[in-house]
Amino acid sequence: MIKILHVEDDADIREIALMALSLSGDFDVTQCESGEDAIKAVAHLQPDLFLLDVMMPGLTGPETLEHFRKDPSLSEVPVIFMTARAQSNDVEWLYQLGAAQVISKPFDPLTLSTQIMTTMQMCHPRIAV
Amino acid sequence: MGESLIIDAFMHMQVPLMIVGPDGVIHHCNQASSRLFGYEDNTLNYLSVFDVLSVKTMSELSAYIEPPAYSAVITDLPGINQSGTPIPLLIQLTAWTDTNGDRQHALAMRDIAEDVKAARLSREELKRAHNAINGARIGVFEYDCETGKLSVSDMWRELMELDGSETQPLMEEWRSRVHPHDAETVTNLLQDCLNGESERVSCEYRTRSKDGKKWRWVSADMAVSKRDAEGKVVQATGAMSDITERKKIELAYHRIAKQFRSSFENxxxxxxxxxxxxxxxxxxxxxxxxxxxxxxxxxxxxxxxxxxxxxxxxxxxxxxxxxxxxxxxxxxxxxxxxxxxxxxxxxxxxxxxxxxxxxxxxxxxxxxxVTEQRRLDELKDQFVATVSHELRTPLTSLLGSLSLLSSTDAFSLPDSARKLIGIAQKNGSRLESLVNDILDFEKFSARQMRYSLSDHPISNLIEDAISLNRPYAQKFGVQFETRIVDKELKGLVDPKRFQQVMSNLLSNAAKFANDGSVIDVTLEKADDDIKVSVTNYGSGISKEFRKQIFKPFSQDLPTNNQERGGTGLGLSITKKIIEQTGGAIDFDSEENGKTTFWFTVPISKVSA
CATH class of the missing domain: 3.30.450.20 (PAS domain)
Structure with missing residues (x-):
């Protein structure tokens, strides 16, 4: 099972993502509704992947990531950003922050699992699908 | 002793002298005289005076003296030198009667060749100056302070259009012609010169033409030319010329300069x-x-x-x-x-x-x-970003839910529900593309769109675009067919934007094609560009719509219940992408026939 920490302020989107990721049975998903909550939860979670919304009230996705990266044990965890601002320069900026992938909203929940698995394989080639 | 001293002095004097007897024989002649006529010393004695002067008889020579005078100064009697060349001479001729009762003549002479030459030169000089003054159309005048009389040259008269028929004195005539606005200044200036306060004065003023219809600008200079023993000015001389044309240019220049200064300043x-x-x-x-x-x-x-x-x-x-x-x-x-x-x-x-x-x-x-404009732009950017986020977030939930619902693996639904989900999905997607189009359009209009241009084989990009749009084409029952002349052709493009352009043209072509028809996609080299064409067979573009097809928010009226939708921004965005990345776009269309949209992209500089 791949442990995912999903941070998203919109409850409906959290619900859809959870349903989509449950379909395959490959993922153990923990969800937080804010960056602040995620920072509290992450310590005992040790996730394999961060799935972060970009624009959130309070800490934004990139700011939350900055906090995660301060912990050496989390510095190598791959991150996927989900953004409703998918203009090319925004996407470029997210990759510069170290995103393994950027998924633009609206996203197709049916392909979400595949996209995450592809990213995991890319970052950790030994993980078997 | 005394006599020989006189003879010596006579012989050696530097003034040519000779004494001629009544018969014309030269009795005495000094060295200077011999040299004057080109003879060796002493060889002139006893020759005839007729050999060295242009007279034929002694009475002819004597006639120069008008009694009771006994001497005369002669300037019109040239001498003749030994080689026969005439010498202009000034002769002081003196006659007397000696003790024998013979009439004797003494001649003191001076070669005036240099004087004659100088006089001729100075005459020529004067003539040239006169020509120059007239050629330059300079009128000359002279004012006599004692009589108040003005004497003028012909050119001065010509400039003032005076033919001599004027009734009043010239000075009065001139005064009557000076522009009233200039009269005081000019008169004061000239007066300064006549009073001796200024040695020379210059002024520019207007004079009325003789017929009184026009004003001409003249420039005048005047200088003191004669003073009396006490230093009082008795005469002044001056020159006048017409400067109307120059003044016109000057005034026009001043006007332009003034306008320019004003446009700069204000x-x-x-x-x-x-x-x-x-x-x-x-x-x-x-x-x-x-x-x-x-x-x-x-x-x-x-x-x-x-x-x-x-x-x-x-x-x-x-x-x-x-x-x-x-x-x-x-x-x-x-x-x-x-x-x-x-x-x-x-x-x-x-x-x-x-x-x-x-x-x-x-x-x-x-x-x-542009401070305020920048502030508004920033506000607008922020607004666009917010709207983009706020619209996309509910769309994500909406489309996500529908997608999960329609997935047959997860749920089994009755056909009617499935159909309704399809309608909701289709319209949700339409809403998404509307949001994207509006945001794109906003970016293009503000020229904020950034392009990542690089070299790419265009055939690959076309194949990708066709694969992506094939499902859409299938919905309309049409097929894409490609004709690619050169597979290796590389163009300088932003691949993502290229896909956007291709998708727009391919989906438009599919949407408006006859059912079951084929859409031709061709790629070829055209000069320094790569030309891509998309051709469909359908109803064509109506004549009315052709002019505004690339304008934003324009859509043709639907025919045959064709499915439309969209913002009417697609082609407008496509045109902006093409033009902002160095290409061109246009179309040819036949009503109820073939329609071809084509665009160009710059050929890659590193292209083989």
Whole structure:
């Protein structure tokens, strides 16, 4: 099972993502509704992947990531950003922050699992699908 | 003893002398005289005077003396030298009767060849000067202070259009013709000269033409030409010329200069003349206002000091390139520091002015205060970003839910529900593309779209676009067919934007094609460009719609219940992408026939 920490302020989107990721049975998903909550939860979670919304009230996705990266044990965890601002320069900026992938909203929940698995394989080639 | 001394003196005197007897024989002749006529010393004695002077008889020579005078000065009797050449002479002739009762003549002579020559030259000089004065149409006048009389040259008369028939004295005539506005100034000036206060005066004034219909400009100079023993001016001489044409040009130039100064000074945008080192040489009121400095303060500083430090490096680079002649002008948006420390965003255009040798002389800067515009732009960007987020978030939930619902693996639904889900999905997607189009359009309009241009094989990009759009085409029962002449052709494109262009053209072509028809996609080289064409067979584009097809928010009226939708922004965005990345786009269409949309992209410089 791949442990995912999903941070998203919109409850409906959290619900859809959870349903989509449950379909395959490959993922153990923990969800937080804010960056602040995620920072509290992450310590005992040790996730394999961060799935972060970009624009959130309070800490934004990139700011939350900055906090995660301060912990050496989390510095190598791959991150996927989900953004409703998918203009090319925004996407470029997210990759510069170290995103393994950027998924633009609206996203197709049916392909979400595949996209995450592809990213995991890319970052950790030994993980078997 | 005394006699021989006299003879010696006679012989050696430097003035040519000779004494001629009644028969014309030269009895005595000195050395200077022999030399005058080109003879050896003493060889002239006893020759006849008729051999050396142009007279034939003694009475002819004597006739020059009119009694009771016994001497005469003769200037019209040339001598003849030994070789027969005439010599112009001045002769002092004296006659007397000796003790024998014979009539004797003594001649003292002077060669006046040089004098004659000088006189001729001075006559010629005078003639030339006269010609020059007339040629230059300069009228000359002379004023006699004692009589108050004005004497003038023919040219002066010509300039004043006077043929001699005038009834009043010239001075009065002249006075009556001077423009009333100029009369006082001119009279005072001339009076200064006549009073002896100024040695020379110059003035320009208007005179009325003889018929009184026109005013002509003249320039006049006058100088003191004669004073009496006490130094009082008795005569003044002057020259006058017509300067109407010059004055016209001068006045036009002054008017233009005045208009230019006024347009510079009163412009609503900031303007400055900037020196080669960036110093302000001239500034207008608007510039002082937007920068918050007085003119004097700006003259003491330069543009570098007033430019925000973060924008200075870029600005100086452009300034340097301009100065080096690499560009003739540049435009930039940069920040200035106002006198109160606030930031002023300026849209600056700088042009260079060169001197007659082509060397940089100064710069002309125009500065528009765009601070408020920048603030509004930032607000708008923020608004667009927010709207984008706020619209996409509910769309994500909506489309996500529908997608999960429609997934057959997860749920089993009755057909009617499935159909309704399909409708909801289709319209949700339409809403998504509307949001995308509007955001794109906004970016293009503000020219904020950034392109990542690189070299790509265009055939690959076309194949990708066709794969992506095939499902859409299948819905309309049409197929794509490609004809690619050169698979290796590389173009300079932004792949993502290229896909956007292709998707727009392919989906349009599919949407408006006859059911079951084929859409041709071709790729070929056209000069320095790569040309891509998409051709469909359908109802074609109506004549009315053709003119506005690339305009934003334009859509043709639907026919045959074809499915439309969209914002009417697709082609407008496509055109902007193509043009902003260095290509061109157009179409040919036959009503109820073939429609071809084609566009070009620049061929890659590294293309094989």
């Amino acid at each position: 412009a609503t945008i900031g303007k400055a003349v900037v020196g080669l080192e960036g110093e302000f040489l001239q500034v207008n009121t608007a510039l002082c206002e937007i920068l918050g400095y007085t003119e004097e303060e700006l003259f003491k500083t330069n543009f570098q000091t007033l430019t925000h430090p973060d924008d200075l490096v870029k600005d100086l680079e452009q300034f340097k390139r301009l100065k080096a002649g690499e560009t003739s002008s540049y435009q930039t948006e940069k920040r200035y520091l106002r006198s109160n420390g606030a930031v002023m965003w300026g849209l600056v255009s700088v042009g260079m002015v060169v001197d007659s040798n082509g060397k940089p002389d100064h710069f002309i800067s125009q500065i528009v205060d």
